[in-house]
Amino acid sequence: MSEVLDKPEVARIYIDARGPRFGAVITTTVLAVALVTQNKWILLAQGLVFAIGALRGPQFTPYGLIFKNFIKPRLSQPGPTEDVRPPKFAQTVGLAFAAVGIISAFTGADLVFTVAVGFALGAAFLNAAFNYCLGCEMYLLLVRLTSK
């Protein structure tokens, strides 16, 4: 019953696992600045990055391209590869928090903005600092809650 991992048509794209981790470090910095300055435009920019990561994959975001073109050529060791779906799921969660934050900022709900950016920052920081697996901890709970 290992088709969830091994079926080629299900898991067909593998990327350098260090790419999303690098992206999480930049995301953490950007969201920290957005939180401190309460700046909705910074969050909007990060939201667009999340949208690319959620729809196309983290390897196509600006952070992914910086990693591919400037960081990876300077790394001597070949890195471990990983299935693109777990980081893509994490980008989707980030997009959801960013969307809530952007809507609240433009409607004047400052507290909701702060809480939404706080959650997105917390998740990005956990990923950057602890290699946290958002899909491992959240996905099954979401499925359990949303389906019968």
Next chain:
Amino acid sequence: MKTYLPLVVVLALASAYGFWWKLSRGAIRTNKSVPGHRLSPAVLGQDLGSRATMVQFSSAFCAPCRATHALLSQMVESLPDVRHIHIDAESHLELVRELDIRSTPTTIFLNRDGIEVGRAAGTPKREQVITALNAIA
């Protein structure tokens, strides 16, 4: 308007949770089991091991599931009385709810009768698995 308080709160809470998460992943707990639940070959779709069975629940959005699968399937190659059964959590939600599985990978250790004797959330270390299996007579 600059405010550092939310940043400090978020980083403090996330760090505390992160350290707990890092330490608890992979640890095999014997006290959190759902009591009295017996897993049979009919439910699992495969025969149980003659001494022990490790039932691993995985999902698609989970990178450590792959590492766990590689470790456990490699370990049972030299343990003829232990079996590793791999289950896609999403397509077995009823079982997932019965066993109260909240994250992936979760590995449930069964004795010869299909009774849960321990479970690990996250990828366990090889030594932790050996210890857990040795405790199952």
